[in-house]
Structures are given as structure tokens and as C-alpha cells.
Amino acid sequence: MKQKYNEGYAFKLSGEELNLAERELKSTMSGSCKAVGKSGKIIMTAKKHELPKRLSMTQEVAKIIHRGLREEISGISLKEDLEGSYAVRKEFIDPDAKPEKNIESRIGNIISNRNNYVDLDNPNTVIKAYVLEDEIILGRLEQEIDRGKFDQRKNQDRPFSSPVSLDPKLARTLVNLSGIRPGEHILDPFCGTGGILIEAGLCGVGIAGTDIDEEMVEGCRKNLEEYGIINHDIRQESAEKAPEVFNREFDAIVTDLPYGRSSKKTEDIIETFMNSIESYDCRKVIMWNRDSLDGRSPDFSIDVHSSLTRYIYIID
Ligand SMILES: C[S@@+](CC[C@H](N)C(=O)[O-])C[C@H]1O[C@@H](n2cnc3c(N)ncnc32)[C@H](O)[C@@H]1O
Incomplete structure (x- = not known):
């Protein structure tokens, strides 16, 4: 010992x-x-x-x-x-x-x-x-540690929810895996309803996000504001455009990739996106429903239920 x-x-x-x-x-x-x-x-x-x-x-x-x-x-x-x-x-x-x-x-x-x-x-x-x-x-x-607080932020209790919304506890885990500290800045390029950005914002982290879908962008802003997260920068944009749209460094990228059924289309989006974030010199925590991402094996897998496994990739 x-x-x-x-x-x-x-x-x-x-x-x-x-x-x-x-x-x-x-x-x-x-x-x-x-x-x-x-x-x-x-x-x-x-x-x-x-x-x-x-x-x-x-x-x-x-x-x-x-x-x-x-x-x-x-x-x-x-x-x-x-x-x-x-x-x-x-x-x-x-x-x-x-x-x-x-x-x-x-x-x-x-x-x-x-x-x-x-x-x-x-x-x-x-x-x-x-x-x-x-x-x-x-x-x-x-x-x-009061883990019940995550249930108070359940997706269905937010102003805007969608089946893609990430469970708040898992979203917090992803944020924490990035090692982000209060006062630093995080980017979620596929922000959806804001599951990850809400948890980051509640940790005192500056937040930015993109989503291609206008409804998601509006809903994400409403959700953030529901939790008092007023300083945010959410844009309707395709994820691979984030580096030029924001034109600044981030301390971490944390995201939950689209789970499209049309595999070729989804793969193309992901490949373009992965190339676009190479320029960022920060930790990337990425969740997906496939067990290989850009030639990498996952660092963790989570069985959400019997027919759904999610994989987490941590890229330094
Ligand atoms: C799995 S969801 C993210 C869910 C999010 N973590 C949440 O808690 O709501 C993936 C999101 O990616 C968005 N999306 C799909 N293709 C995109 C693209 N090319 N650029 C940006 N967003 C895209 C979808 O609109 C969807 O909101």
C-alpha cells in the first residue's frame, strides 16, 4: 500500500x-x-x-x-x-x-x-x-453527490425535446471526459437540442455549437436559456464549417454524431467533419453508434439498452 x-x-x-x-x-x-x-x-x-x-x-x-x-x-x-x-x-x-x-x-x-x-x-x-x-x-x-439533479433536467421536461436528445447524466460524463475547466470554451458541432452544451454551461464553461437543422438551433437556444445559460453562440451551420464560422480556438470538442440510417451519407458527413477538426489542437470526445471512427477503436462502449450500444472515442 x-x-x-x-x-x-x-x-x-x-x-x-x-x-x-x-x-x-x-x-x-x-x-x-x-x-x-x-x-x-x-x-x-x-x-x-x-x-x-x-x-x-x-x-x-x-x-x-x-x-x-x-x-x-x-x-x-x-x-x-x-x-x-x-x-x-x-x-x-x-x-x-x-x-x-x-x-x-x-x-x-x-x-x-x-x-x-x-x-x-x-x-x-x-x-x-x-x-x-x-x-x-x-x-x-x-x-x-446528488445525482438526482440530472433527472430534474430530463429531456421531456425541457422547453424543446427530441428523440435525439442525450441523457443529461451521459452528457455530463462526456463533458467531464474532455477535462474542460470552468472559464474554458467548448464546441459541440452537432449540438441538437443542447444536451451536451447545457451540462457544459452548468459547469461554468463557455459554449458554442452548430446544427444543420433550424428547429434544433432554435430549440437548443431555448433549452440553454431555461437553465440560465444566457451566454451562448449557437449557429445554424453544417458541422465541418465550424472552424471557419467561429474562427477561434476551443479547449475541447464534445459531440454526439448523427445516427443516420443511410450509412453512406452519414459516413461522408462524418469523414468531412473529422477532417475539419484536425486543425483544432484540443481534446475531442466523440460519441457514435459505430465501433470504428476514422480508423480508431472506441475507448468505451455503453449498452444503452439491449439493441443499442454507443461508443465513446477520446482523441488527444
Ligand atoms: C445525435 S444528434 C445530437 C443530439 C444532441 N447531443 C442532443 O442532446 O440533443 C445529431 C444532430 O446532428 C445534426 N446534424 C446532422 N447532420 C449535420 C451536419 N452536417 N452538421 C451539423 N449538424 C448536423 C442533427 O440535426 C442532430 O441534431
């Missing part, structure tokens, strides 16, 4: 698409990450995440106060004393982590001192105990 992680932070991922969730985390922070345990659901980082609330696939973040073997938990002494009220919440993370009945009281014994007391209903401090197969990680809960 490397010391740097033992004193850092533990991120509990939500459980779906763990590799993608880990990549989302890595893309949004500086410093290294390391999955621990068999499930891959706990990621440890040495550094603090500056913007944990923007993550779409992480549930909670805890500052690590102890990491060690389960069998040694009764004998340890914690480096820091906990003051005020606290509650211990355990979770058996790994599938092989055998449940132990009295683990909370054993942890309580090592935490308890004359300056603190248990309050299960309204504690000042929540201590998370992530129980893996052989080891245990204790952390002071710092952040619970």
Missing part, C-alpha cells in the same frame, strides 16, 4: 460502467488515481478534487483517516481525534467482503474519546467504513 493514497481521498463510484467512471474522475482532476479492492468501486486519490460536485458517476467522497487490514481494525489508533457528534456508516463493497455483524461497534471503539459522542440522526461527522475483501478504509465523508 502506497503511503500517498493512504492519506488522500476515497471516491465511491455509483457502480455502473466502472472503467468509464474512473476515467471521468481522472479527467477532471490533477494527480493520480488508483482503484482498490476487487469491485473497482473505490478509487483512491492522493489529491483533493476541486470540483467533486460536477462528477456524474461518483456517489461520494471521503477523506481517508485509516486504511488497513480488516483483522487489525480493533488494535489501531487513529492519527486524528474526532470531536463532536459522529456516526459510522459501513458498506461492504467487494462481492467477497464477508459481512461482520459488529464491525460498526469495533470501529466506534477506536474512534470514541472523551470529546465525541454518537449521534446517528444528525451527526457533525459521518465516518464511512468501506469494507473490502481483506481491508478496510475509514474516511470522513466530505461530499455526497
Whole structure:
């Protein structure tokens, strides 16, 4: 066990698409990450995440106060004393982590001192105990991420929606994979109803987009404004024209390509578009429903439902 992680932070991922969730985390922070345990659901980082609330696939973040073997938990002494009220919440993370009945009281014994007391209903401090197969990680809960907020932005609840609209949670993941920071600028050349640009705008990112369809362009603007994103630059234009239309650099390009059935026509559009963005010196995160893009293999695939898989390409 490397010391740097033992004193850092533990991120509990939500459980779906763990590799993608880990990549989302890595893309949004500086410093290294390391999955621990068999499930891959706990990621440890040495550094603090500056913007944990923007993550779409992480549930909670805890500052690590102890990491060690389960069998040694009764004998340890914690480096820091906990003051005020606290509650211990355990979770058996790994599938092989055998449940132990009295683990909370054993942890309580090592935490308890004359300056603190248990309050299960309204504690000042929540201590998370992530129980893996052989080891245990204790952390002071710092952040619970409200992933329900994405449901409040469901496509059907927006002023303008379409069957092509991207799920807000997945749109946020794509934005995060680009590593874009607040104050930087993003381009979505196939912006549709604005699924990606809404999530980027809510992260404090400057946004620009094109769509060939006038109705989409109008609808995208309405949707952005519904969420208070007033500064936007959305043009009715074909995607490959974006470099000349905007005539400026972007910090990331994030887009969800058209899923046309007429394959030759769609392929031609995509080929022209891919050539046009070569001039941009930034990360490109592109989603499509084909498992090859411009000779590349996808970095991730997501099974949206039994007959629909989407592929994500990350091009640096
Ligand atoms: C998969 S949808 C994007 C959906 C979008 N992410 C959203 O959340 O609504 C692809 C979009 O590409 C647009 N489109 C198709 N061909 C285009 C082209 N040559 N240039 C720009 N947009 C185009 C379509 O009108 C459609 O809105």
C-alpha cells in the first residue's frame, strides 16, 4: 500500500460502467488515481478534487483517516481525534467482503474519546467504513453527490425535446471526459437540442455549437436559456464549417454524431467533419453508434439498452 493514497481521498463510484467512471474522475482532476479492492468501486486519490460536485458517476467522497487490514481494525489508533457528534456508516463493497455483524461497534471503539459522542440522526461527522475483501478504509465523508439533479433536467421536461436528445447524466460524463475547466470554451458541432452544451454551461464553461437543422438551433437556444445559460453562440451551420464560422480556438470538442440510417451519407458527413477538426489542437470526445471512427477503436462502449450500444472515442 502506497503511503500517498493512504492519506488522500476515497471516491465511491455509483457502480455502473466502472472503467468509464474512473476515467471521468481522472479527467477532471490533477494527480493520480488508483482503484482498490476487487469491485473497482473505490478509487483512491492522493489529491483533493476541486470540483467533486460536477462528477456524474461518483456517489461520494471521503477523506481517508485509516486504511488497513480488516483483522487489525480493533488494535489501531487513529492519527486524528474526532470531536463532536459522529456516526459510522459501513458498506461492504467487494462481492467477497464477508459481512461482520459488529464491525460498526469495533470501529466506534477506536474512534470514541472523551470529546465525541454518537449521534446517528444528525451527526457533525459521518465516518464511512468501506469494507473490502481483506481491508478496510475509514474516511470522513466530505461530499455526497446528488445525482438526482440530472433527472430534474430530463429531456421531456425541457422547453424543446427530441428523440435525439442525450441523457443529461451521459452528457455530463462526456463533458467531464474532455477535462474542460470552468472559464474554458467548448464546441459541440452537432449540438441538437443542447444536451451536451447545457451540462457544459452548468459547469461554468463557455459554449458554442452548430446544427444543420433550424428547429434544433432554435430549440437548443431555448433549452440553454431555461437553465440560465444566457451566454451562448449557437449557429445554424453544417458541422465541418465550424472552424471557419467561429474562427477561434476551443479547449475541447464534445459531440454526439448523427445516427443516420443511410450509412453512406452519414459516413461522408462524418469523414468531412473529422477532417475539419484536425486543425483544432484540443481534446475531442466523440460519441457514435459505430465501433470504428476514422480508423480508431472506441475507448468505451455503453449498452444503452439491449439493441443499442454507443461508443465513446477520446482523441488527444
Ligand atoms: C445525435 S444528434 C445530437 C443530439 C444532441 N447531443 C442532443 O442532446 O440533443 C445529431 C444532430 O446532428 C445534426 N446534424 C446532422 N447532420 C449535420 C451536419 N452536417 N452538421 C451539423 N449538424 C448536423 C442533427 O440535426 C442532430 O441534431
